[in-house]
Amino acid sequence: MRTFLIRRLLQTVPLLLGISALTFLLLRLAPGDFLATMAENPQISAATLDAMRHRFGLDQPWWVQYGLYLRNLFLRLDFGESFSRHQPVFTVLRQGMLNTLLLTGAAAIVTWGLAIPLGVWAAVRQHRATDRLLSLFAFVGLSVPEVLSGLLLLLMAARTGWFPVGGMRSLDWEELDAAHRVVDVLRHLVLPALVVGLIPLAGRMRQMRSSVLDVLRLDYVTTARAKGLDERTVVFKHAARNALNPLITLFGYTLGSLLSGSFVAEVIFSWPGLGRITVEAIQTQDQYLVMGSVLMASAMLILGNLVADVLLAAADPRIAHA
Amino acid sequence: MRYLNGMALIAAAALATLSLGACAGQKPGNTAYHDPHPLPPDTLTLPAAEIGSYGGRFVFAATSGPRTFNKLLANEQPSNDIDNLLFVGLTEFDNETQQIFPELAKFWDVSPDQLTWTWHLRRGACFSDGHPITSADVLFMFELAYDPVLHPSLQDLLKSDGKPFQVTAPDSYTVVTKLAAPHPLMAAAVGSLRIMPRHVLEPLYRKGAFASAYGVDTRPDSLVTSGPFRLRQYVPGEKVVLERNPYWIGVDAKGQRLPYLDELVFLIVPDQNTAAIKFQAGEVDAIDNVKPEDYKTYIDGAGGGGYTLHDLGASLSTNFLWFNLNRVREGHGSRRAGEPAVDPTKYRWFANREFRRAVSMAIDRDAMIRGPFHGHGLKNWSAPTVGSKQWGSHGIVGFDYEPEGAKRILDSLGWKDRDGDGVREDDRGHPIRFVIKTNADNLLRVQMLDLIKDDLAKVGIACVPASVEFNTLTTNLRDDFQYDAILLGLGSAVPPDPGMYANFLTSKGIAHYWDIKQDHPATPAEAELDRLYAEVIASSDPAKRMEPWKRIVRTLNDECFVIWLPSQKIMVPVRNRFGNVHPTVIPQRVLWNIDRVFVKQSSTRA
Numbered sequence: 001m002r003t004f005l006i007r008r009l010l011q012t013v014p015l016l017l018g019i020s021a022l023t024f025l026l027l028r029l030a031p032g033d034f035l036a037t038m039a040e041n042p043q044i045s046a047a048t049l050d051a052m053r054h055r056f057g058l059d060q061p062w063w064v065q066y067g068l069y070l071r072n073l074f075l076r077l078d079f080g081e082s083f084s085r086h087q088p089v090f091t092v093l094r095q096g097m098l099n100t101l102l103l104t105g106a107a108a109i110v111t112w113g114l115a116i117p118l119g120v121w122a123a124v125r126q127h128r129a130t131d132r133l134l135s136l137f138a139f140v141g142l143s144v145p146e147v148l149s150g151l152l153l154l155l156m157a158a159r160t161g162w163f164p165v166g167g168m169r170s171l172d173w174e175e176l177d178a179a180h181r182v183v184d185v186l187r188h189l190v191l192p193a194l195v196v197g198l199i200p201l202a203g204r205m206r207q208m209r210s211s212v213l214d215v216l217r218l219d220y221v222t223t224a225r226a227k228g229l230d231e232r233t234v235v236f237k238h239a240a241r242n243a244l245n246p247l248i249t250l251f252g253y254t255l256g257s258l259l260s261g262s263f264v265a266e267v268i269f270s271w272p273g274l275g276r277i278t279v280e281a282i283q284t285q286d287q288y289l290v291m292g293s294v295l296m297a298s299a300m301l302i303l304g305n306l307v308a309d310v311l312l313a314a315a316d317p318r319i320a321h322a
Numbered sequence: 323m324r325y326l327n328g329m330a331l332i333a334a335a336a337l338a339t340l341s342l343g344a345c346a347g348q349k350p351g352n353t354a355y356h357d358p359h360p361l362p363p364d365t366l367t368l369p370a371a372e373i374g375s376y377g378g379r380f381v382f383a384a385t386s387g388p389r390t391f392n393k394l395l396a397n398e399q400p401s402n403d404i405d406n407l408l409f410v411g412l413t414e415f416d417n418e419t420q421q422i423f424p425e426l427a428k429f430w431d432v433s434p435d436q437l438t439w440t441w442h443l444r445r446g447a448c449f450s451d452g453h454p455i456t457s458a459d460v461l462f463m464f465e466l467a468y469d470p471v472l473h474p475s476l477q478d479l480l481k482s483d484g485k486p487f488q489v490t491a492p493d494s495y496t497v498v499t500k501l502a503a504p505h506p507l508m509a510a511a512v513g514s515l516r517i518m519p520r521h522v523l524e525p526l527y528r529k530g531a532f533a534s535a536y537g538v539d540t541r542p543d544s545l546v547t548s549g550p551f552r553l554r555q556y557v558p559g560e561k562v563v564l565e566r567n568p569y570w571i572g573v574d575a576k577g578q579r580l581p582y583l584d585e586l587v588f589l590i591v592p593d594q595n596t597a598a599i600k601f602q603a604g605e606v607d608a609i610d611n612v613k614p615e616d617y618k619t620y621i622d623g624a625g626g627g628g629y630t631l632h633d634l635g636a637s638l639s640t641n642f643l644w645f646n647l648n649r650v651r652e653g654h655g656s657r658r659a660g661e662p663a664v665d666p667t668k669y670r671w672f673a674n675r676e677f678r679r680a681v682s683m684a685i686d687r688d689a690m691i692r693g694p695f696h697g698h699g700l701k702n703w704s705a706p707t708v709g710s711k712q713w714g715s716h717g718i719v720g721f722d723y724e725p726e727g728a729k730r731i732l733d734s735l736g737w738k739d740r741d742g743d744g745v746r747e748d749d750r751g752h753p754i755r756f757v758i759k760t761n762a763d764n765l766l767r768v769q770m771l772d773l774i775k776d777d778l779a780k781v782g783i784a785c786v787p788a789s790v791e792f793n794t795l796t797t798n799l800r801d802d803f804q805y806d807a808i809l810l811g812l813g814s815a816v817p818p819d820p821g822m823y824a825n826f827l828t829s830k831g832i833a834h835y836w837d838i839k840q841d842h843p844a845t846p847a848e849a850e851l852d853r854l855y856a857e858v859i860a861s862s863d864p865a866k867r868m869e870p871w872k873r874i875v876r877t878l879n880d881e882c883f884v885i886w887l888p889s890q891k892i893m894v895p896v897r898n899r900f901g902n903v904h905p906t907v908i909p910q911r912v913l914w915n916i917d918r919v920f921v922k923q924s925s926t927r928a
Contacts, residue, residue, distance in 0.1 A: 032793030036800075044475050045825060046832045046839060051473035084389040084398065087537045095558050154596075158603045165603045166596055168560060171381065171587060267592045272559025276592060280386065284398075285793065 004313065005306075012302045016295065020073075021066065023294045027287045028062040034083045034285045056083050069291065079295070080288030082281075089292035093274060097259060097296065099168060100266065100273035103196065104258040106189050110197025111204055111254065116247075119208025120240050126213060138202035146195055150268035153191045164188050166270035192269040196262045204250060211243040252308020260297040357579045358568060362446020364428050365573045369418075370902045373576050374920025379585040380900065382913065383597040383606040387590045388562060391545055391553065392536040393516045394466055394474050403910055404562055404588060405516070407917075408547040412441050412460065412497075413513030415817050417906035417914040420711045422509040422817070426455060426517060426548065426571075436504040436862060441497040441512070448569035449519045450552040457491035459548075462520035462527075464489045472533060479511045506862045507821045519546040550581045550917035562588040572917055582920035586913075601895060602627070608896040608903075610911040614698045614766065620895045628899065634892040634907040636700040636709040638814030641767065641887040643758060643774070644836040645672035647844070648803045663803035667752045672806075676731050678882035682721040683728040684781045685774055691888050694769035699888040704875045705826060707889050709907045710818035712864060716872045720879035720886055728781045739782050746782035755784040756806035759798065762789035770887060771809050799835055808835070809887070816908060820858050820871050827855045827874060836883050847881045 034056065035049055053059045057068070072078040079089035118138075122131045141149075157163040164170065168188050173181060215221065216239050224234045263275030270276075274293060281289035355376035386400040393405035412427035424430065426447055431440045447455040467477055468486045480487065483503035490498045505511065518536070522544070526535045536545060542553040550572055551564035564586040572580040589606055591597045594613055600606045602623065612620065620631045646664050653659040662669035671677050691699035700708060701722070708714035732738070736749040745753045758774065760767040771787040778785045785807075790798075798805045812833065815822035825831030829840040829848045843849035854877070857870035878884065894911055896903045902918045905911050 030793065031791065031797040036793045036796040044832075045478045048473060048475050048478055049832070051470070052475070055471065055473065081534075082389075084401075085537055086390055086392065086395065086534045087539060091539055092558075099559070154599060158599045161603070165600050165605060166591070167589075169557075171379075171561065171589070171605075174555070268596075270559075270591050270596055272557070272590070276559055 005310070008306050008309065012299070012306075015302060016298060017070075019298045020070070020291060020295055023291055024062065024066045024069070024287075027285070027290060028065075030285065032285060033058050034287065036285070069288070079292040082289045083286050084284060085286075085289075089288050092289060093277060093292055093296060096272065096274040096277045099271065100259055100262060100275065102185075103189065103192055103266070103271055103273060104262050106193035107196035107262065108254050108258070110193050111200050112251070114197075115201055115204035116208055116240075116244070119205045120212050120235060120243075122205065122209040123212035123216065124235060126209075131209075134205065138205050141198040142202035146199060146264045147268065149198070150192070150195045150265055153195060154268060157191060163191050166268070168270075168272055192262070192265045192271055195265045195268075200254070204247065207247055207250065208243065211246050212239055215239045215243045248311045249308045252304055252306075252311050254304070255307050256301040256304020258304065259300040355566075355584070359452075361573065361577065361579065362444065362448070362571055364444035364446055364571070365577070366425060366444065366571045367575060367577075368572050368580060368915075368918055370574060370915070370918040371904070372901050372920075373574055373578075374582040374901055374918065375923060376582050376920075377584050378582075378921030379587060380583050380916065380919060381587045381589050381605065381607045383591050383600060383609045384562075384588040385591060385593055385597060385611065387559060388538055388556070388588075390537055391540055392533075393518060394463070394476075395472070395533060397475055399909075403913065404564070406549070406910065407551045407564060407586070407913065408545070408549050408553065409516035409518055410549040411513040411516045412443070413509050415510060415513065415908075417908040417911075418904060420817065420908070422513060425513065430509070432508075432862075437501045439499045439501070439508055439512070441499070443495040443497070444571055445495060447548075447571045450547045450567040450569055451519075452569055453519060453521055453546070455517060455548055456494040457497045458494070459517050459520045460497045461489060461491050462524060463515050463517055466527065466532065467515055476511075476514050479507070479514055482508075504860060504862065506859045506867065507817070507819055508862065510817045510819070517548045519548070522546050551586060554585070560590055562590070564588075570917070574918065581917035583916070586916060601629075607900065608894065608912045610894045610905070610909075610913075612893060612895065614694075614696050614890055617696060617698055617893050620893070624895070629895050629897045631893050631895045632903075632905045634894065634905055634911065636702060636707050636714075636907065637890045637892045638707055638709040638818050638907060638909075640702060640705045640707055640811040640889055641770065641809065642811060642884040643807055643809040643887065644884045645678065645807045646803060646805050647672055647837040647883075649837070649844075650803075664806055667748070667750070668756055668806055671748065671754060671756075674735070675881055676735060677737075678885065679721050680728040680731040680781065681778065681783070682882050682885045683724045683731070684777050684783065685885070685887070686723045686725075686777050687888050688723065689777075690770055690773050693773060694766050695888060695890060698891040698893065700891055701886075702889040703879055703886045705812050705823055706815070706818035706820065709814075709889070713818060713820055713871060716868075716875050718872065718875045718879060721882060725777075725781055732781065732783075744779070744782065745784045753784065754782070755786070757786045757788050758807040758809055759788045759790050759795060759805050760809040761792040761795050763792055766890065767809055767811075774809070800832065800838065810835070814909060818908065820855070820867070820874065824855065824859075827878075828852050845881075847877055847883075850877055 035052055035058070057065055069080055072080060081087065082089055082092050085092055118134055122134045125131045154165060158165050164187060168185060170184050173184055176184060221234060221239055224238050259274055262273065263279065265271065266273040266275035267279060274297070278290065278293040281293065384400055384403065388401040388404045389398065390396050390401050391405060391408060393409040396402050396405050410425050412425060413422050414425040416423050426444060427441045428444045429442055443455065443457060449455055464487070466472060467474055467480050482501040482505040485502040488500040492498060499512070501508070523532060523535055526532055538556055538558065542555060545553045547567055550567055550570045552567045554563040554565040556562045565584065566581050570580060574580060589600070591600060594611060597606065597609050598616060601609055617631065624631050648663040650657045650659055650661050650663055664672065687701050691697060702708055703718055703720045704714065704716060706713045732746055737746045737754060739746045741747070745755060747753050758771055760771050762768065768789045771789070775785050775787050795808065795810065799808055812826060820827070825833040828834060829843040829852055832838050834840070837844055840848070843852055851874060854870045854874045858867050858874065861867055879886070892907050892911065894905050896905060896912060899922055901920045901922045902915065904915055906914060908914070
């Protein structure tokens with residue numbers, strides 16, 4: 001297991017290097033730069049633009065800029081500075097990351113909290129109306145784009161007043177006591193978490209269903225039934241637990257998308273997460289901010305995949321030796 | 323499956339609790355605020371229609387959060403909107419009268435030769451931490467503004483004849499600025515230099531850390547401000563909360579210290595659509611960048627919604643199109659320096675003033691206003707636009723819609739449709755066909771371009787509309803000149819004065835788009851523009867400046883270097899429960915007098 005881990009961790013270094021080089025190159029290939037957005041401002045002179053370009057190091061060739069970036073990153077874990085905010089990139093991203101994790105974490109709970117019981121239910125009722133209905137529901141959820149479902153829910157919130165119209169907290173949040181603060185954030189969390197969580201639901205649910213179906217056909221289940229155990233004990237205690245094994249890997253992939261899986265929902269629901277910062281950074285070509293965001297999301301993805309493999313290895317010893 | 327049904331019930335109950343719990347309400351206004359500090363000897367009485375009362379909160383929708391609270395280095399609107407309320411200058415621009423008035427300065431003297439300006443500061447003016455604002459703070463700000471490394475973008479404005487002012491402070495309340503040449507915008511330029519606290523920032527500046535000072539992670543209590551507000555809280559991506567600066571010098575006509583509001587909240591929303599939903603849901607009190615296609619929704623909803631959609635007239639932002647007359651800068655490959663950047667055939671058309679006039683006459687601006695502008699547009703023939711009380715009133719009209727006239731001009735050039743395909747050929751047989759680009763993110767411009775294509779087709783000119791990314795467009799127009807024509811515009815300048823448009827009007831400027839950064843004026847008309855511009859900025863007497871300004875507008879319209887298109891009419895919705903709301907077309911449209919806005923007594927509600 002240890003060699004497996006070390007090998008995998010070492011593999012992430014060239015991977016991250018490649019991602020960073022590619023991102024940097026793409027950013028430089030994109031037309032214009034951070035200062036291009038000043039084109040419609042009639043007051044800024046050419047000399048001022050040149051001075052600013054020099055201050056931000058944008059007058060250097062891209063490989064010099066990239067080299068400096070890598071040096072700072074490796075020697076000092078310094079992700080550079082945001083052009084527009086004059087702040088270290090990590091400081092800008094930190095709070096956004098935490099907010100994104102909250103949203104995607106809640107979404108993961110929605111996904112898995114629904115996928116497992118619904119999958120079991122569908123398997124038990126195989127080919128019956130419940131099963132069909134659940135499949136239909138799951139696939140509709142899968143097919144409706146995030147943008148549409150998000151906007152529809154937002155409109156619903158505005159019309160009915162049942163839920164807040166986007167955002168993460170009410171304006172008076174600071175004046176609430178601890179319990180109400182939690183409730184307030186949860187209220188804001190419901191709709192975006194549903195939107196993000198429902199997308200992978202269909203897949204996970206079908207996976208759980210087929211897995212349970214496989215297990216239910218096994219001899220030990222028949223034995224359990226023959227012993228006279230009631231159906232609930234058979235399904236939940238004996239079948240479902242073993243059926244969970246194949247889904248462990250998928251759970252690792254969920255971890256991987258924790259930082260990058262909610263960009264669209266964040267923009268729709270004014271969620272103050274990494275996605276909005278990143279989209280804004282891309283639009284304004286705030287290049288080191290984009291780099292930082294991409295690198296963190298990639299690292300999370302790689303880590304998630306690693307966890308998935310480790311979990312799988314732990315669950316199935318044959319993998320670890322492969 | 324009773325088990326599952328039970329779970330579903332619990333989930334439903336949880337959702338219900340969440341959806342009904344803690345409904346955010348408006349803060350009641352009119353809380354008792356007792357001014358803890360004595361008023362300074364020199365207060366600043368700010369004009370307002372009504373005397374207000376203290377308390378309440380105003381929520382403004384901002385489509386982007388601030389990137390910095392360092393006013394000197396803030397270069398984009400989201401930061402400026404907030405920073406302008408935190409920091410003020412010696413003078414300020416009154417959006418209502420469109421005149422400059424003394425703010426931190428009590429008054430100023432100008433020497434007869436207009437080269438020495440003496441600024442007398444208000445006594446007793448203090449920063450939000452109670453530290454007095456003196457001439458040392460002003461000197462420090464000038465030092466920062468002229469710093470070659472920081473090079474803040476307002477440095478250009480703080481120069482006369484290309485040279486920095488000589489700034490001295492004979493005593494704590496007097497600042498003297500000596501100029502190399504008269505500066506028509508001197509009062510405005512000095513006002514644009516917002517005063518930040520030297521006692522906090524100088525140590526950081528000496529350490530070379532000024533650029534990162536007062537970033538958005540600054541602790542609110544260490545952000546010392548000179549304006550009507552100070553920072554209470556910033557939650558990135560969510561909101562910025564400002565509260566009154568208890569030392570602010572501004573008072574109302576009864577001598578009560580301003581601002582009236584307890585809180586001014588900038589609620590950060592991702593886009594105009596979300597802002598609209600939040601406004602309709604009552605979570606937001608004002609928006610200042612409504613899309614013209616949404617105006618009707620607001621007009622319809624104003625009656626029952628408790629708000630008014632204020633019509634502010636023509637925007638200060640412009641729309642125009644121009645043809646590429648730029649020359650190749652540095653020769654490489656087959657291109658030689660100095661030859662036209664576009665194909666020589668096209669250059670022959672574009673450089674022809676008659677052709678440009680014909681294009682201007684082919685465009686039906688009224689149809690454009692009825693269509694893409696949804697009726698909310700105004701014809702405009704200059705920058706600053708008709709939105710400027712002083713400089714928009716020149717009364718000059720350019721070549722407006724007259725398709726028969728356009729056809730006559732093209733006929734007289736011998737550019738006729740000889741092969742019957744509906745597109746004219748020039749006198750050498752080349753079909754007149756070119757591409758007009760605009761920025762894809764501006765839906766209005768994309769739609770305008772579609773109309774222009776149809777209008778030009780009617781007079782036998784084929785144009786291909788292309789919407790491209792804004793950054794591609796700026797690369798095209800500044801660096802590689804890979805375009806035939808572009809539809810774009812200039813943003814607003816405050817004050818809306820011709821002197822703010824040097825880069826656009828003069829041949830050396832980088833916003834002289836049709837042929838940027840010329841070493842020498844390429845045409846007699848542009849030499850004339852340079853001369854007239856020099857005349858406009860040679861004096862600060864509006865009467866003397868008006869005549870050359872009119873001639874600039876006339877020359878530009880006569881030559882059709884840019885073909886003017888309508889400007890958008892601006893409308894902003896604001897809730898009726900606030901008093902002294904007086905939006906103007908000049909930014910900040912709603913917030914410029916927010917220090918005087920108050921919650922009306924009768925509309926107090928929980």
